[in-house]
Amino acid sequence: xxxxxLIAIVKKKLENKIVMENIxxxxxxxxxxxxxxxxxxxxxxxVLINSKELSKMSRIQSTKKIYKILDKELKNNxxxxxxxxx
Numbered sequence: 319x320x321x322x323x324l325i326a327i328v329k330k331k332l333e334n335k336i337v338m339e340n341i342x343x344x345x346x347x348x349x350x351x352x353x354x355x356x357x358x359x360x361x362x363x364x365v366l367i368n369s370k371e372l373s374k375m376s377r378i379q380s381t382k383k384i385y386k387i388l389d390k391e392l393k394n395n396x397x398x399x400x401x402x403x404x
Contacts, residue, residue, distance in 0.1 A: 345361060
């Protein structure tokens, strides 16, 4: 899977399950290319979500919700995900 396809899938899944005003997803894989054990088939994402729904939850609750939605992608295509909620 290429990064653009992965970003499109992640964005669609999150938009379908979370009420949000805005979402931005960035590929940060380039920051990790020299790390030991780097897998070129897995990506590092930064997800910025503007959501009143998630803002009302605790950090742990909102993260669990996102991880549940992205379970398949986290297991198969995402090595690391940074989540910022506003």
